[in-house]
Amino acid sequence: MKVQIPRGTQDILPKQVKLWQIIEEKAREICQNYRYEEIRTPMFEHTEIFTRGVGDTTDIVQKEMYTFLDRGDRELTLRPEGTAPVVRSFVENKLFGDPNQPTKLYYLGPMFRYERPQSGRYRQFVQFGVEALGSKNPAIDAEVIALAIELYSQLGLKNLKLVINSLGDKESRMRHREALINHFKPKIGEFCSDCQSRLEKNPLRILDCKVDRDHELMSNAPSILNYLNDESKQYFDKVCHYLDLLNINYEVDATLVRGLDYYNHTTFEIMSNAEGFGAITTLCGGGRYNGLVEEFGGPETPGIGFALSIERLISALEAEAITIEQEDTLDLFVIALGEVAEDFSVKLLYELRKQQIRADRDYMDRKIKAQLKAANRYNAKYVVIIGDDEMNNGKAMLKEMATGEQTEVNLDTFVANFKQRVTSREE
């Protein structure tokens, strides 16, 4: 038996989980401020949701999906991303019929991609993402971008770079597509086989190719920004205008081609430019996907969103040497000596915890000195020592660990009095 974690996955051990929880709570809190509501979709979907949604010429669909047949011969795929499932759910549950439009959703959960693992790239990773469905107001593009930046900055990240681009509407994209085909066609034989098959199907994907990125035709490929029609250009200008209003710095980069097919109009990525950050610098990616809801059989509904992984966010925090205060304390550590005291402490702990008091005891038959050490390791605020004498006269010593101060306390009223003591300290 191989007692080993699968490649590209990681255990988040208790010491690290605290940081994850803080980040997750922050994300939820910000979503609440922006009125995005949580949605939870299954870990797997019918494969078609991704082949149709993400696009069958993308790397994700061609190379990275965990696809399997279940016992009923259904072809299913572990979700590699969250947008297609959210749109599937939006259509299936007719969320477009809700009077509260746009539908503003967020999700937080594991995604799965069979990628070559390296620093910042996992086969299972946790995405936090938002999707706003139902509005084609450019102000919501800016809102979505601002929300992502807000999370990073509230956590203290400073070395961020926002890159934006527009892929325009269908008409603009068709014109750009033709220009790309004309550009690459004469020398397509020099490109990888993936690019050769992409030429007619989806030439935009060629710009995203990792194999051919240094080919001479890449650097002077037709820029989408030169093919935007007036409407698309105006839309993009408006998004930039709102970002300016919010004092959000950005760089327009016409070569920003996202790795998923559903995008049009605004696309963006947030990178870390912290020194020492690994080779993969993209922290967050997103954009507009007008048309995806119709693709899934829903009514015409525009959409925009982003996703970011908590793994890369944590790497960025590490690269900027940001440590986040992680409170990990115990209110009380109970030391019981002898059988009668042990019986009493079993009941005592049960009652204390019912009162929302964080309390623990020793279960390892440690000597009293080692128990005090353990109390210190758990950052216990107080310790109470209960032995035979204490049980006989109903009183015990409560020690405050920070000051060493000892107070005599009654055992029969201990829970209520201790509760008062910790709550008054907190106030």
Ligand code: HAM
């Ligand atoms: P994506 O660019 O494929 O977009 O992924 C978004 C983010 O997920 C990346 O910027 C990165 O932080 C994280 N990520 C992706 N792959 C990995 C990996 N193997 N290991 C660790 N982190 C990873 C999407 O997924 C779109 N659904 C985003 C979106 C939402 N667009 C519109 N709405």
